Amino acid sequence: MLPTSHAPETFDYLIVGAGFAGCVLAERLASQLGLRVLLIDRRDHLGGNAYDCTDAAGVLVHRYGPHIFHTNAQKVVDYLSQFTRWRPYQHRVLADVQGQQLPMPINLTTINRLYGLSLDSAGAAAFLAARATALPELRSSRDVVVSQVGEELYRTFFEGYTRKQWGRDATELDKSVTARVPTRTDADDRYFQDRFQCMPLEGYTRMFERMVDHPNIRFLPDTDHAELGGTVRWRHLVYTGPVDEFFGYCFGPLPYRSLRFEHRTLDQEWLQPVAVVNYPAPEVPYTRITEYKHLTGQRHPRTSITHEYPTDQGDPYYPIPAPENAALYERYAQLAEQTPGVTFTGRLGTYRYYNMDQVVAQSLALFARIAQTAPAASGV
Ligand code: FAD
Known part of the structure; x- marks a missing residue:
């Protein structure tokens, strides 16, 4: 709950968006610089798109589609390992074509x-x-x-x-x-070849909970930046939401592709041999089916799956990589540069498709820049 008294509470940082970008930065600012951080998200949970939770059947699922952690960046692994142990996992994908499921x-x-x-x-x-x-x-x-x-x-x-x-x-x-999609002439059927491929042992959400579990961090779910009003004050704003939304879409909306997720639990132990099966055929309306137990290693007599239906409506998931969209983003980026007191970061703040490890690296780099010029903690 935000204070409703006449004296607004003051924070060193307001961070909008509690995905990887926001949580990593909040954790660093609070634990390393002793700064007070208000972290908000308009969703009802931490973790952004990497959020996972147990569904009605008791199966751990990813609400916004399958998230597989893979990276070559030791620094990112070392950082996240403070908040989670890992389950080794090699991702494999099959494509359903011409009556066969092929690597x-x-x-x-x-x-x-x-x-x-x-x-x-x-x-x-x-x-x-x-x-x-x-x-x-x-x-x-x-x-x-x-x-x-x-x-x-x-x-x-x-x-x-x-x-x-x-x-x-x-x-x-x-x-x-x-x-990003390679072609191989050997029989290696791993989707990724990164040095480090794994899943957080107890899930992403548990990892995020540990990251923000710090006396200097206040997390407020169900809180939109636009609705904060004068209830709080901050010295600096970090915005990980959509940059075009921040500026009231003044140059027009940045195009995104969205997804509709259809989550289901089946009364059988397994549906498919691997976590993800792609459906390239145009007559099939969805693009892929994910079966989570392959990712999480959970044992359960039932299984939960998600069909993904791409759409233009809904949450912004994938920036559409086309030259005219890059040019439009550039106009917002220039406006962002000229806006004092606000830093835009994360995949929505910079209109770039980033994997999770890239966003962690981006936030760690941003923190390093802040730390070089950091003012003393406000002591508020
Ligand atoms: P987000 O996770 O999107 O977090 C931004 C948060 O900001 C959101 O929770 C949003 O609610 C909040 N917000 C926005 N505006 C406001 C506002 N005005 N007020 C309050 N809150 C606001 N990466 C991988 O490495 N491996 C994968 O397998 C993988 N799979 C993916 C599958 C899908 C379907 C998608 C869409 C992405 C996938 N990714 C994957 C990418 C991964 O999701 C991103 O790298 C990561 O989520 C980026 O973190 P972020 O904090 O920048 O953004």
Whole structure:
């Protein structure tokens, strides 16, 4: 509860948004500099999109879709390990195509099973090289894929999925969208190859709770920045919400792709062999199904799953990577630069798709900059 008296309570920092960006910064400011932090979120929980909770059946699920922690940054691992132990987990994804469920990213097994072949790695490399289309310049996300695996595999695995996921053709999307998806000619079927791949042992929310469990941090859920009014004062504002919303959409809204999550519990122990199965076919309305027990290691006689339906309406999840959107963001970024007393960070504050580890690194770097010039704690 916020104070309602005439004397507003004063904090050193107001942090808007209690996702990774906000929680990491709040924890650092409070524990390392002794500053008083008010952390607010308009949702009813900590953790932003990485929030997890136990559903009605008692299964630990991710409310905003599957979040798999992977990184090569030792510093990020060391930092988060203060607040959680880890469960080793290697993420695997299958794509449901032509009546089979095949490893994704495309690898040796994918090619052999799709075409009924028994190639070795060298054979798979030659197979792909023979199909790859040489292009003078890679302009779109379609070009990236076609130049690696050719038209047919592009159509089978990427075309429909990309259209559903982004609501536009891969030819209209920045090459960064598919540049992150590798193609392998060995049988490695791990989705990520980062050095460190794991899940927080007791879930993300438990980790966030430990991060903000500090006498200098006050967390207020169900609290929108726009509704704070004059009830509190702060010396500096860190805003991890949407930068365009902060400025009243003065240049127009930044385009985002959203998702509708359909969560269900089934009366069976397992549904699918891996945590995530993709559905690239255009006639299937969802893009993927997640089964959480694979991620969390939980044992339970029932299983909880989520279907993801991409949509233009709803919470802002994925900034749409297209040149005109980057140009629009640049106008907001310039306005943000000229706004004293406010720092914009996190994936919504900087209109960038970041993985969790990147957001942690971003907040740690921001904290290091603040610490260099930090005023003494206000003692309020
Ligand atoms: P968020 O988690 O979005 O937190 C921002 C918070 O700010 C939100 O809780 C919001 O309610 C709050 N807020 C916004 N405006 C206001 C306001 N005006 N007042 C009060 N509160 C406000 N990353 C990975 O590393 N691995 C994965 O497997 C992975 N899977 C993902 C799957 C999906 C479907 C999505 C959408 C993202 C995934 N990510 C994954 C990315 C990950 O979610 C982000 O890196 C991370 O959540 C970013 O943290 P953040 O704090 O910047 O933003």
